[in-house]
Amino acid sequence: MGICLGDLWDEFSVSDPRFAELAGCLSGARVLRQDPLECLIQFICSSNNNIKRITQMVDFVSKLGNYVGEVEGVGFYQFPDLDRLAKVSEEELRKAGFGYRAKYIRGTVEVLQSKPGGGVEWLTSLRKLDLESAIEALTSLPGVGPKVAACIALFSLDQHHAVPVDTHVWKIATRYLVPELAGKRLTPKLCTHVADAFVQKYGKYAGWAQTLLFIAELPSQKALLQSLSNGTAKDVKPPKIKEEEES
DNA sequence: CGACAACCTTCTGA
DNA sequence: ATCAGAAGGTTGT
Numbered sequence: 001m002g003i004c005l006g007d008l009w010d011e012f013s014v015s016d017p018r019f020a021e022l023a024g025c026l027s028g029a030r031v032l033r034q035d036p037l038e039c040l041i042q043f044i045c046s047s048n049n050n051i052k053r054i055t056q057m058v059d060f061v062s063k064l065g066n067y068v069g070e071v072e073g074v075g076f077y078q079f080p081d082l083d084r085l086a087k088v089s090e091e092e093l094r095k096a097g098f099g100y101r102a103k104y105i106r107g108t109v110e111v112l113q114s115k116p117g118g119g120v121e122w123l124t125s126l127r128k129l130d131l132e133s134a135i136e137a138l139t140s141l142p143g144v145g146p147k148v149a150a151c152i153a154l155f156s157l158d159q160h161h162a163v164p165v166d167t168h169v170w171k172i173a174t175r176y177l178v179p180e181l182a183g184k185r186l187t188p189k190l191c192t193h194v195a196d197a198f199v200q201k202y203g204k205y206a207g208w209a210q211t212l213l214f215i216a217e218l219p220s221q222k223a224l225l226q227s228l229s230n231g232t233a234k235d236v237k238p239p240k241i242k243e244e245e246e247s
Numbered sequence: 248c249g250a251c252a253a254c255c256t257t258c259t260g261a
Numbered sequence: 262a263t264c265a266g267a268a269g270g271t272t273g274t
Contacts, residue, residue: 043269044271046269048268048270048271049268049270050268050269051269052268100272139271142271142272143270144271145270147270147271148270148271151269166270167269169269
């Protein structure tokens with residue numbers, strides 16, 4: 001029954017030689033099956049944003065939930081439920097640095113709360129829909145466009161062939177998958193086109209393929225991959241420490 | 248449909 | 262030191 005992770009990477013490697021080298025270094029990579037509400041809120045935070053700030057924002061939301069415990073000096077919290085999230089005002093979120101995403105979160109929480117059978121139940125029920133319907137439902141939420149919807153579908157709704165197309169994936173795609181589109185600007189239509197191309201090439205687990213290609217492209221991973229192939233992993237430079245001001 | 252500006256904030260590179 | 266530009270997009274026109 002279950003498909004083995006190794007088999008999956010091998011399968012991708014057959015249809016794409018580039019995978020062979022990547023899968024060697026990142027063979028343990030996998031796609032999480034996140035809690036849908038947590039995933040939704042997190043990816044609303046991610047839009048037009050950088051990883052560092054996204055992390056701060058997600059930390060803020062997490063700490064609204066119940067404290068679970070501490071591991072190696074790091075505190076952990078239960079992700080807040082819908083009712084808890086509903087108690088946070090747009091202003092509080094803005095003060096916490098959410099910017100215009102504050103009203104997206106507010107709006108989405110409100111829409112979810114208005115769902116007859118319950119917002120979380122509604123979200124979870126999207127697992128039973130086909131990808132297109134799930135995306136359509138998700139994009140009805142404020143702050144959720146095609147990219148964020150695809151992320152939620154892939155990372156929490158069992159839609160393994162959902163392919164989130166953002167600026168990174170677009171660059172990857174125009175380099176390896178659809179070179180004829182290089183130079184063009186990313187429109188919603190081309191978004192779909194790229195996603196389809198991924199599915200055509202990698203099949204029903206296309207989202208997993210996209211994820212591996214994507215993380216291999218992250219600067220942090222690139223440095224690591226580079227050092228691994230050089231055998232200089234121990235020479236990776238530590239992150240730069242902020243200089244103190246003299247006054 | 249496609250193009251384009253606006254949107255919060257933080258960080259980076261020239 | 263300063264400042265445009267980008268950062269895992271979405272929305273409205």
